[in-house]
Amino acid sequence: xxxxxxxxxxxxxxxxxxxxxxxxxxLSANSHNSVFRSALECSESLVKRGFGNASTIRYRCFGSExxxxxxxxxxxxxxxxxxxxxxxxxxxxxxxxxxxxxxxANEDWMRKYRGSSKLLLQPRTTNExxxxxxxxxxxxxxxxxxxxxxxxxxxxxxxxxxxxxxMGSMNNLITFDKGSGVLVCEAxxxxxxxxxxxDDHGFIMPLDLGAKGSCxxxxxxxxxxxxxxxxxxxxxxxxxLGLEAVLANGDVIDMLGTLRKDNTGYDxxxxxxxxxxxxxxxxxxxxxxxxxxxxxxxxxxxxKDYFSCQVLTYLEGVRNPFSSSMHNFYVLIETTGSEESxxxxxxxxxxxxxxxxxLISDGVIAQDINQASSFWRIREGIAEALMKAGAVYKYDxxxxxxxxxxxxxxxxxxxxxxxxxxxxGHLGDGNLHLNISAPRYDDMVxxxx
Amino acid sequence: xxxxxxxKRVVDYAVKIRVKSDRTGVETNNVKMSMNPFCEIALEEALxxxxxxxxxxxxxxxxxxxxxxxxxxTGLAMxxxxxxxxxxxxxxxxxxxxxxxxxxxxxxKPGLIILGKxxxxxxxxxxxxxxxxxxxxxxGTFASKVVLDKEKQLAMVEREVDGGLETLELDLPAVITxxxxxxxxxxxxxxxxxxxxxxxxxxxxxxxxxxxxxxDLEVIQVTEPPKRKAGVILSSVEELIDKLKNEARVx
Numbered sequence: 001x002x003x004x005x006x007x008x009x010x011x012x013x014x015x016x017x018x019x020x021x022x023x024x025x026x027l028s029a030n031s032h033n034s035v036f037r038s039a040l041e042c043s044e045s046l047v048k049r050g051f052g053n054a055s056t057i058r059y060r061c062f063g064s065e066x067x068x069x070x071x072x073x074x075x076x077x078x079x080x081x082x083x084x085x086x087x088x089x090x091x092x093x094x095x096x097x098x099x100x101x102x103x104x105a106n107e108d109w110m111r112k113y114r115g116s117s118k119l120l121l122q123p124r125t126t127n128e129x130x131x132x133x134x135x136x137x138x139x140x141x142x143x144x145x146x147x148x149x150x151x152x153x154x155x156x157x158x159x160x161x162x163x164x165x166x167m168g169s170m171n172n173l174i175t176f177d178k179g180s181g182v183l184v185c186e187a188x189x190x191x192x193x194x195x196x197x198x199d200d201h202g203f204i205m206p207l208d209l210g211a212k213g214s215c216x217x218x219x220x221x222x223x224x225x226x227x228x229x230x231x232x233x234x235x236x237x238x239x240x241l242g243l244e245a246v247l248a249n250g251d252v253i254d255m256l257g258t259l260r261k262d263n264t265g266y267d268x269x270x271x272x273x274x275x276x277x278x279x280x281x282x283x284x285x286x287x288x289x290x291x292x293x294x295x296x297x298x299x300x301x302x303x304k305d306y307f308s309c310q311v312l313t314y315l316e317g318v319r320n321p322f323s324s325s326m327h328n329f330y331v332l333i334e335t336t337g338s339e340e341s342x343x344x345x346x347x348x349x350x351x352x353x354x355x356x357x358x359l360i361s362d363g364v365i366a367q368d369i370n371q372a373s374s375f376w377r378i379r380e381g382i383a384e385a386l387m388k389a390g391a392v393y394k395y396d397x398x399x400x401x402x403x404x405x406x407x408x409x410x411x412x413x414x415x416x417x418x419x420x421x422x423x424x425g426h427l428g429d430g431n432l433h434l435n436i437s438a439p440r441y442d443d444m445v446x447x448x449x
Numbered sequence: 450x451x452x453x454x455x456x457k458r459v460v461d462y463a464v465k466i467r468v469k470s471d472r473t474g475v476e477t478n479n480v481k482m483s484m485n486p487f488c489e490i491a492l493e494e495a496l497x498x499x500x501x502x503x504x505x506x507x508x509x510x511x512x513x514x515x516x517x518x519x520x521x522x523t524g525l526a527m528x529x530x531x532x533x534x535x536x537x538x539x540x541x542x543x544x545x546x547x548x549x550x551x552x553x554x555x556x557x558k559p560g561l562i563i564l565g566k567x568x569x570x571x572x573x574x575x576x577x578x579x580x581x582x583x584x585x586x587x588x589g590t591f592a593s594k595v596v597l598d599k600e601k602q603l604a605m606v607e608r609e610v611d612g613g614l615e616t617l618e619l620d621l622p623a624v625i626t627x628x629x630x631x632x633x634x635x636x637x638x639x640x641x642x643x644x645x646x647x648x649x650x651x652x653x654x655x656x657x658x659x660x661x662x663x664x665d666l667e668v669i670q671v672t673e674p675p676k677r678k679a680g681v682i683l684s685s686v687e688e689l690i691d692k693l694k695n696e697a698r699v700x
Contacts, residue, residue, distance in 0.1 A: 364639065
């Protein structure tokens with residue numbers, strides 16, 4: 001356990017070294033500026049109208065519209081000595097130079113970004129991660145940490161020839177306390193495996209996302225993944241009790257507490273949650289899991305306009321505007337509770353009165369787990385479907401709930417016929433996944449937008 | 450023509466079931482229960498026949514404890530017109546169910562009975578056949594396609610059998626049991642759930658129907674299947690032959 005003075009020393013250390021950290025800022029040709037400008041405009045108009053808490057909206061300064069950038073010459077190039085060193089350190093099996101494997105690891109899930117890394121490492125212990133980073137630091141070799149490689153915005157793949165440090169081999173479940181529901185595991189554990197494990201003991205993971213079959217908990221933590229349960233169980237900042245991470249120079253920082261309440265020293269783990277690997281590689285995670293409630297009800301609802309959706313501030317929003325059915329908006333609501341018939345009655349009463357009040361135009365309640373899974377498949381499969389539909393530009397935005405859809409409409413106005421604008425996301429969290437679907441990737445779409 | 454559909458409340462298909470510690474059965478406390486998937490398909494088929502104008506009414510029947518009413522409400526929400534609940538405690542085996550259905554047939558006088566081919570909790574695959582036997586009605590089981598001819602009072606049933614598909618022509622009244630590929634059941638929409646609240650559910654007891662629920666069957670023990678033993682990786686062909694000869698004794 002790190003004492004107070006140590007924590008302070010490490011914070012200093014982090015801040016001093018962050019500029020030297022082997023870190024890639026991704027500014028791709030698909031610049032996000034136009035969208036953020038629109039988001040800013042929305043916020044602007046809010047401020048102008050003096051709309052409630054809008055005056056507390058801060059403006060962020062986004063990077064310049066750089067469309068090209070070059071490999072930093074300060075980083076070294078991999079040579080055969082490096083490869084031998086790694087082979088000796090990790091063993092032949094954990095050092096991968098196989099072209100096919102590298103091809104997959106160099107490319108992101110969306111198939112938009114491709115790096116040119118020549119080496120993939122699969123450490124099995126924190127010590128190995130530490131040794132790798134220490135060596136790369138001394139040799140000035142750039143690295144990129146990689147988990148399940150399910151990210152949709154190109155953060156998990158190399159930009160140039162960085163060494164890929166894949167955490168997939170560190171997939172041990174360390175401990176699980178059945179009384180408190182605290183799970184300690186290594187960063188490479190696949191989320192769905194964790195879900196099944198805690199399920200057997202009557203608990204659930206506080207986060208759930210469509211990528212659960214492949215995404216790893218270390219990646220979830222590093223990106224502060226939200227997911228489908230955030231509105232009920234809160235963000236990872238609340239659920240992660242501790243972390244173990246390795247800094248860029250190889251130092252291991254042990255913040256792996258398992259206590260619900262721990263106010264000793266500085267709560268450094270929060271810096272790592274959402275830091276996207278820029279401060280260090282997360283190697284172990286301690287997470288609090290809520291108890292599994294037996295009654296789950298799921299309703300799929302259709303609404304005429306966005307205003308009606310908002311009022312159903314339950315869990316999340318689903319929108320599929322270009323569907324051929326009559327409805328403009330779809331909302332998927334899941335409730336969990338301890339008594340099925342009571343919960344079902346409550347949900348039905350709420351939904352029926354909403355229908356009478358005109359908030360919902362139509363809806364369906366899942367009658368068994370299979371139906372529930374098929375509804376979830378629709379919502380979780382949106383990203384997949386968009387990928388199959390052609391080229392997609394994705395933006396993940398947090399907005400005030402009442403303004404969530406304005407951005408979609410504005411983009412629609414700007415793009416006209418050139419592309420379809422799809423908005424879906426998490427209604428309860430105010431999180432919009434703005435997607436622009438075009439037949440193929442086209443700079444013109446970006447310039448218009 | 451009235452269609453009677455029997456629906457069973459079972460442990461939800463997607464639940465990971467556990468055997469009770471006293472080995473008398475499967476744990477059903479605090480476990481999600483739903484309509485048997487094959488019964489859902491049966492009800493869907495009945496509704497489609499009604500919607501095509503060949504039937505006037507669909508009656509859903511369920512037997513068991515009070516919670517069966519929930520399953521009946523789902524059936525009514527899907528579109529059944531009326532529900533019948535035969536309240537009985539304890540385990541009901543296929544022969545008892547068949548006898549109760551026979552008594553109900555004498556009351557309701559349907560022209561067609563549709564059931565699921567089997568329940569996913571006991572996998573008996575007996576009730577439909579027994580009902581047909583008791584009523585002396587023709588039966589078309591494992592139906593993957595049903596076409597009714599109202600004038601000739603016939604049902605053409607395509608059945609899934611081991612060798613392929615078999616087509617039968619049944620004189621109505623008849624008993625049909627449904628297989629998986631017959632149709633895809635509809636979802637219960639909110640407007641229908643609302644309407645279902647006012648649809649009537651008639652209650653009976655087995656005594657009122659003159660059926661004795663005592664069964665000749667008794668479940669003695671329920672156990673999990675034996676755990677699969679881990680495989681062994683051998684290092685050479687010689688070792689394999691040795692193991693096959695001396696341990697497995699197959700050569």
